[in-house]
Amino acid sequence: MPELPDVEVMKRYLDSTALHEEIESITVESSQVLEPSSGTLEDRLVGRSLESTRRHGKYLFAEVGGDGWLVLHFGMTGGLKYYKVEEHAPEYDRLLLNFANGYHLAYTSQRKLGEVDVVDDVEDFVAEKGLGPDAMAEDFDFAAFEEAISGSRAMAKSFLMDQEVVAGIGNVYADEILFQAGIHPRRSIDALDGEERRELFDALKEVLATAIEHQADPETFPDDYIVPRREEGADCPRCEGQVERVEVSGRSAYYCPRCQPRKG
DNA sequence: ACATTGACCTGAGAGC
DNA sequence: TGCTCTCAGGTCAATG
Numbered sequence: 001m002p003e004l005p006d007v008e009v010m011k012r013y014l015d016s017t018a019l020h021e022e023i024e025s026i027t028v029e030s031s032q033v034l035e036p037s038s039g040t041l042e043d044r045l046v047g048r049s050l051e052s053t054r055r056h057g058k059y060l061f062a063e064v065g066g067d068g069w070l071v072l073h074f075g076m077t078g079g080l081k082y083y084k085v086e087e088h089a090p091e092y093d094r095l096l097l098n099f100a101n102g103y104h105l106a107y108t109s110q111r112k113l114g115e116v117d118v119v120d121d122v123e124d125f126v127a128e129k130g131l132g133p134d135a136m137a138e139d140f141d142f143a144a145f146e147e148a149i150s151g152s153r154a155m156a157k158s159f160l161m162d163q164e165v166v167a168g169i170g171n172v173y174a175d176e177i178l179f180q181a182g183i184h185p186r187r188s189i190d191a192l193d194g195e196e197r198r199e200l201f202d203a204l205k206e207v208l209a210t211a212i213e214h215q216a217d218p219e220t221f222p223d224d225y226i227v228p229r230r231e232e233g234a235d236c237p238r239c240e241g242q243v244e245r246v247e248v249s250g251r252s253a254y255y256c257p258r259c260q261p262r263k264g
Numbered sequence: 265a266c267a268t269t270g271a272c273c274t275g276a277g278a279g280c
Numbered sequence: 281t282g283c284t285c286t287c288a289g290g291t292c293a294a295t296g
Contacts, residue, residue: 001288001289001290002290003290032272032273058290073290073291074290075272075273075289075290075291076273076288076289076290076291077273077274077275077288077289077290092274092275109273110273110274110275111272111273111274111275111288111289111290112272112273112274113272113273113274113289113290113291114290115290115291151265152265152266153265153266154265154266154267155266155267158266158267161290163290163291170289170290171288171289171290172289247268248267249266249267249268250267250268250269250270250289251288251289251290252287252288252289
C-alpha cells in the first residue's frame with residue numbers, strides 16, 4: 001500500500017535520520033528484492049553515505065555519495081526503519097545498511113514485492129520505467145491532466161492508477177480521490193464533463209496533500225474520508241448510504257453509490 | 265487501447 | 281484450538 005503519501009513520509013523519515021552517515025557494511029536478508037547482485041550493491045554503497053533524497057511517484061531515491069542513486073520501491077508492504085539496538089529491529093527486514101555510527105537502516109517488505117536497485121541517473125530510470133509526471137509535481141497541473149485524458153477511454157479508477165499517466169496513485173488513494181470528487185470508479189474518464197474533470201483534479205491534489213500532512217496515517221484523516229472505511233457495508237462518512245465494493249482492474253474499489261452515482 | 269487474468273510473494277484474518 | 285482458504289494490492293506479462 002505504500003503509495004505517494006506513504007513514500008513521501010518515508011522520504012522525510014530518511015532525511016531526518018540516515019543522511020550523511022558512512023555506510024560500513026550491508027546485510028542482505030533476502031536477495032529476492034534486489035535488482036543488482038549483492039556484490040554490486042555492496043560495491044556501490046560501502047564506504048559512502050546517503051546525501052540527499054528524491055521521490056517520483058512511489059519510488060524513493062537516495063543519492064549515494066555523489067555517485068549514483070539507491071532506488072527503493074516498497075511494493076505493497078514495506079517501509080524503512082532507522083534503529084540502533086537489536087530490540088528495535090523491525091520484522092521482515094530484507095536489507096540493512098549498517099552505519100559507522102552504530103545505527104542501521106532497515107528496508108522492510110513483508111511480501112517481498114518491492115525492489116532495490118542502484119542507478120546512475122534518476123531521470124533515465126523514470127524514463128525507462130515509463131513513469132508519468134509525479135502526481136504532486138507543480139508541472140502536473142490541470143492542463144497536463146486534461147491533456148492526459150484526451151485520447152483515453154479508461155475507467156476513471158484505472159486512469160488514476162496508471163503510472164504512465166501520473167505516478168504515485170495506488171488502489172487506496174484512487175478510492176479516496178474518486179470519493180472526494182463524487183465520481184463512480186467505473187465511469188469512463190472521457191465521459192466526465194469539464195466540471196467533473198476539474199473536481200477530480202482538485203481532489204487528486206487535495207487528497208494526496210492531506211494524506212501527507214497526516215503522515216499517511218488513515219486513523220487521523222478528516223472525518224469525511226472514506227479510506228478508514230474501505231469495507232463493504234460500512235457507513236458512508238458523508239451520507240446515509242453504505243459503502244459498496246466493485247471490482248476494477250482486478251482490484252477492489254470501495255465507494256458510496258449515493259455520493260458517487262454511476263452517471264452524473 | 266483497454267479490460268481481464270494470473271503470476272510474483274507471504275502472512276493476517278476468516279471460516280470451519 | 282488448529283488447520284486451510286481467501287485475500288490483500290504494486291507491477292508486469294499474456295491474452296481477449
